Amino acid sequence: MPDSAAKTNRVGLEKKDYSGSKSTLCIGCGHDQITRHIIAAAFESGIDPYNVVKTSGIGCSSKTPAYFIDKGFSINSVHGRMPSVATGANAVNKHLVTIGVSGDGDTASIGMGQFCHVVRRNVNMVYIIENNGVYGLTKGQFSATSEEGSLKKGGEVNPFDHMDMCTLALDMGCSFVARSFSGDAKQMVNLIRAGLSHDGLAVIDCISPCVTFNNLPGSTKGFQWLREHNVSLHEVGFVAPYEAEEVDQKPGEEVSVGMPDGSHIRLHALSEKDYDPTSFHAARQMLERDRSDPDHVYTGLIYYKQDSHTHDQVLQLGDKPLSLLNEKELRPRQADFEALIDTFH
Amino acid sequence: MSSKIVNEFTINIATVNGSGSASSNTILAKSIFRMGVMVSPKNLFPSNIAGMPTWFLVRVSEKQYLARSGTTEVFVAMNAATAEKDIKTLLPGGVLFIDEALPQAKSHGRDDITVFAVPFAKIAKGFAPDVRLRKLLANMVYVGVLTEMLSLDQGVVNKVIEDQFGSKQKVIKLNQDVVAAGIAFAKENFDSSQCRYAVEARDQTAGKILIEGNEAAALGCLMGGCTFVGWYPITPSSSVCEGLIDLFKKYRVDKETGEHRYAAVQAEDELASLGQVLGAGWAGARAMTATSGPGISLMGEFAGFGYFAEIPGVVFDIQRAGPSTGLPTRTQQGDISMCRSLSHGDTEHILLIPAGPEEIYEFSRRAFDFAERFQTLIFVLSDLDQGMNLLTSERLEYPVDDFDRGKVLDKEALEKVGEFSRYKDVDGDGVPYRTLPGTRHPLAPYFTRGSGHDENANYTEDPEVHTAMVDRLKRKIDGAIAFTPKPTIVGDPSGKVGIIHYGSTRYAVTEARHRLEAEGIQMRSMRIRSVPLHDEVIEFVRDCDVIYMVEQNRDGQMADLLIVKAPALAAKVKKILYYGGMPMSAQPIVDAVMSSVKEFVHA
The missing domain is CATH 3.40.920.10 (Pyruvate-ferredoxin oxidoreductase, PFOR, domain III)
Structure with missing residues (x-):
């Protein structure tokens, strides 16, 4: 992490160069915390803001791309279909840095199919699920990620078991699966930074309380619940190749996970001494434990695999964006064309 | 014998x-x-x-x-x-x-x-x-x-x-x-x-070729500079995308590096295929998908998004017999109404309706120009009959014209003009300017949304701004009529009996007209090639005493569009509708005209 006193990052930009317009969400919304974490992560990682593509669906969460990195291009698409739009945009120009923001309604219900398939294709992007267990913009219906027995505004109890996007992502073959909490700035910023460095799709399921509709003491996606039940698996640090190594060095158990761009995720063990996020089985067990243990919410880097095969690699895309190819590059030569037409006689 | x-x-x-x-x-x-x-x-x-x-x-x-x-x-x-x-x-x-x-x-x-x-x-x-x-x-x-x-x-x-x-x-x-x-x-x-x-x-x-319409469509996409295909298999459209992907493999793979100058993604459904096309079109690629009626039905929401957010893209509808799953391997022209206004609100789309391989090739190629020129979805309506059957055609010509990439401002252009509002009607033609993601200029970025937006792409619920926005869209699509293919007219210019048709019924109408002329009925025939309809269509109806609309659907969907445009002429319009799924033959047209024409043509 760069020196917090530093005014500019490695590309010479200030943090305000990553800002967006003013949020119109409710005061205290978890989503606004995440917006700040995205800004901090992009700043600290020195992302070129003009190169950022922000994609979203519909809902409170999907409004937030307007609130960060306004030098980036944004496409706020239709409900639950952000993944397909991101897939198309990403294929045109693989150098774009794609940040997808979605919600639990957008991803776990209407958009579950597209979510599964964007994971399967491993589109190179960070996919943040701003998960509050409730439909905010339509005024407080339970969503599919809300735990059974959770309370929402008015005291209604959720009768259904929940869907877990981390489990689904893992099962779909996702190579970067994290769960976080909007109130844990340090963990979230470093997870986003790691996601931005990751080659492939990084899913961050971030619990992000809805202060208006789902924030009772018995709301399992509420602030109080998270403060009381959040268990960080580890302290997440992130060190880019150009950053000083001395940061975040603490005595005790630490795992360092290397990334293809030379970055390292440094995990300082907290609750789980031996947790190894590079083990699929450990990740699977952790998510099962998380589901069967309603008294704890485990957050941190759940799973990471380095050898992912990204969609742009599968498509064998070149350096030049598809948008810039010209007639000469796209049309066969006339002699070849005529020879082809001859075969139809 | x-x-x-x-x-x-x-x-x-x-x-x-x-x-x-x-x-x-x-x-x-x-x-x-x-x-x-x-x-x-x-x-x-x-x-x-x-x-x-x-x-x-x-x-x-x-x-x-x-x-x-x-x-x-x-x-x-x-x-x-x-x-x-x-x-x-x-x-x-x-x-x-x-x-x-x-x-x-x-x-x-x-x-x-x-x-x-x-x-x-x-x-x-x-x-x-x-x-x-x-x-x-x-x-x-x-x-x-x-x-x-x-x-x-x-x-x-x-x-x-x-x-x-x-x-x-x-x-x-x-x-x-x-x-x-x-x-x-x-x-x-x-x-x-x-x-x-x-x-x-x-x-x-001699000099002619035998080619399936879907093959001609694929060739049109190749020569039209299509670089992105997002598709989902459905009869009778699959061979458009499969044919195009074969052409891509042949002509768009760099022999030295192996790099592809295209991206083709088989989507999880038609919603996703149009979502991908819009993502790619937004990012600046010439993008297409091909489907049939059921797929178009699924694409509704995204089609409205493409229209309102003004994103280029080309959608091929190789029509088959509906409603519902219908007769998947039989032909029809039943998607005119649906494609014309696909999606909720005042959505309207430009339809190109080719007949025969040469036009399918030509319109497929030019669809990408229109999509980028007007920053909207272009629907190319073909059908199973001409899509999946071999048709005799003139040779397809190597294009002489360059791509029309429409109004795109790059970094240098932004530097020069010094201002940019994504949805502002600068030129008075209803077509705004756009920038592409990744353009490194402070003026370039904008926020694309399907929700209400002002000229600067900022969110708004202002009634006046919204009215002005959708009115401009109307002007934009109306303005496209000056560029889209005009109807063709053949036959006796003094004939008072007119036939109006479109798409693959061309072959049946030509034969029917010859047979009717042999019976002494002087006929004119107009073939519509795009929607919105040109004024020439109305003039043609006005000039004739009676008009037979030949369509392969139950309700006369094109006749409806015509009558909406010229309600006073409705009484002149008779419908010859054939929709059992078989390719149309000349006989139903000859029979219908013969049985009623005497009422209108006085000796």
């Missing part, structure tokens, strides 16, 4: 689907085409992989009529399940070639036809011990028998076989040998003078 009927008849070959008759049928049709005679093959196939009946029609027409004829003069009966019914459809004086193993070979119930029973399996058996291969070769036996009996040129047939199987020498030899055996059998056992029908070489097809 008296003199032969030359080059004017239809061959109908009835087989079981999955029996591998497709290549034999193509070889037969192509051989006649190569002999210089116009042909129109039509594959009538079931929505099934193996075991259901299928028919392949080859209309041979020196008069150059390429619609389905509606009659059968020469029948090849290979399918026991349909033989009895099939034989009844044969025209009196017709010729039946029937598998001798079928019971109808002995008892066919017709005394007005000529019957030749052929031991297809026995002849094929000599060439292949393997049962499966033998079944395939039985189809080549009828090619041989017909070659002899219809006087096809064996040299031409052999050359077509060579071209069909490319470098597979053994396969070529085997097929040529089986054809020869079919010929030898016919020579030995039948008297070809007893067959009333014959093909004689002509020079009608």
Whole structure:
């Protein structure tokens, strides 16, 4: 992490160069915390803001791309279909840095199919699920990620078991699966930074309380619940190749996970001494434990695999964006064309 | 037998689907085409992989009529399940070639036809011990028998076989040998003078090609600079995307680096395929998808997003018979209304409606220009009949014009103009300027949304701003009429009876018009080639005493668009509607006009 006193990052930009317009969400919304974490992560990682593509669906969460990195291009698409739009945009120009923001309604219900398939294709992007267990913009219906027995505004109890996007992502073959909490700035910023460095799709399921509709003491996606039940698996640090190594060095158990761009995720063990996020089985067990243990919410880097095969690699895309190819590059030569037409006689 | 009927008849070959008759049928049709005679093959196939009946029609027409004829003069009966019914459809004086193993070979119930029973399996058996291969070769036996009996040129047939199987020498030899055996059998056992029908070489097809509409569409996309395909398989559209991907592999892979100058993604459904197309179009690629009615239904929400957020993209609708799953392997023109206003609110789309391979190729190519010029979705409406059947066509031309990339501001242009509002009507034509993601200029970025937005792409619920925004969109689409293909008019300019049609009914209408003119009815025919409708359509209706709208749907969907545009002329419009799923023939048009035209045309 760069020196917090530093005014500019490695590309010479200030943090305000990553800002967006003013949020119109409710005061205290978890989503606004995440917006700040995205800004901090992009700043600290020195992302070129003009190169950022922000994609979203519909809902409170999907409004937030307007609130960060306004030098980036944004496409706020239709409900639950952000993944397909991101897939198309990403294929045109693989150098774009794609940040997808979605919600639990957008991803776990209407958009579950597209979510599964964007994971399967491993589109190179960070996919943040701003998960509050409730439909905010339509005024407080339970969503599919809300735990059974959770309370929402008015005291209604959720009768259904929940869907877990981390489990689904893992099962779909996702190579970067994290769960976080909007109130844990340090963990979230470093997870986003790691996601931005990751080659492939990084899913961050971030619990992000809805202060208006789902924030009772018995709301399992509420602030109080998270403060009381959040268990960080580890302290997440992130060190880019150009950053000083001395940061975040603490005595005790630490795992360092290397990334293809030379970055390292440094995990300082907290609750789980031996947790190894590079083990699929450990990740699977952790998510099962998380589901069967309603008294704890485990957050941190759940799973990471380095050898992912990204969609742009599968498509064998070149350096030049598809948008810039010209007639000469796209049309066969006339002699070849005529020879082809001859075969139809 | 008296003199032969030359080059004017239809061959109908009835087989079981999955029996591998497709290549034999193509070889037969192509051989006649190569002999210089116009042909129109039509594959009538079931929505099934193996075991259901299928028919392949080859209309041979020196008069150059390429619609389905509606009659059968020469029948090849290979399918026991349909033989009895099939034989009844044969025209009196017709010729039946029937598998001798079928019971109808002995008892066919017709005394007005000529019957030749052929031991297809026995002849094929000599060439292949393997049962499966033998079944395939039985189809080549009828090619041989017909070659002899219809006087096809064996040299031409052999050359077509060579071209069909490319470098597979053994396969070529085997097929040529089986054809020869079919010929030898016919020579030995039948008297070809007893067959009333014959093909004689002509020079009608020199310089022409035989191509499926979907192949022409794929070529149009290639030459139109399409770089992104997001698609989901559905009959009868799949061959557009599959054909295009084959062309991409051939022409868009860098020989040195192996890098692709295209991206093709098979999506999880049609919603996703249009989502991908819009993502790619937004990012600056020329993007397309192809589907059919059910897929279009699913694309509704995204279509409205593309319209309102003003994102270019091309959607091919290869129409099939609806409603619902309908008849997936039968043809119709039933998606006009749906595509025109696909999505909620005041959404409207530009439709290009080509007829025949040359136009399909041309419109497919230009669809990308229109999409980028008008920053909107362009729907190219074809159908199963012209999409999946081979059609005789002029050669497709190498394009001379460059891509029209529309109003895109790059970094240098932004530097020069010094201002940018994504949705501002700067030029007064309703078409705003856009920038592409990744443009490194402070003016370039904007926020694309399907929610209400002002000229600067900022969120708004302001009623005046929203009214102005949707009014501008209306102006933009209306303005496109100056660029989209105008209707064509043929026939007697003084004729007071008019026919209006579009798409694949072109062939049936041409034939019907000739037949009606022969009956003394002076006709004019207009073919619509795009929607919104041009003023010329209204003028045409005004000039005629009566208009017959020929459409392949139940409700007269194009007639509805016409009447909305010119309600005062509604009384002039009569509808000839044919929607059972078969390719249209001239007969229903001739019948409808003949039965009512006297009321309107006074001597």
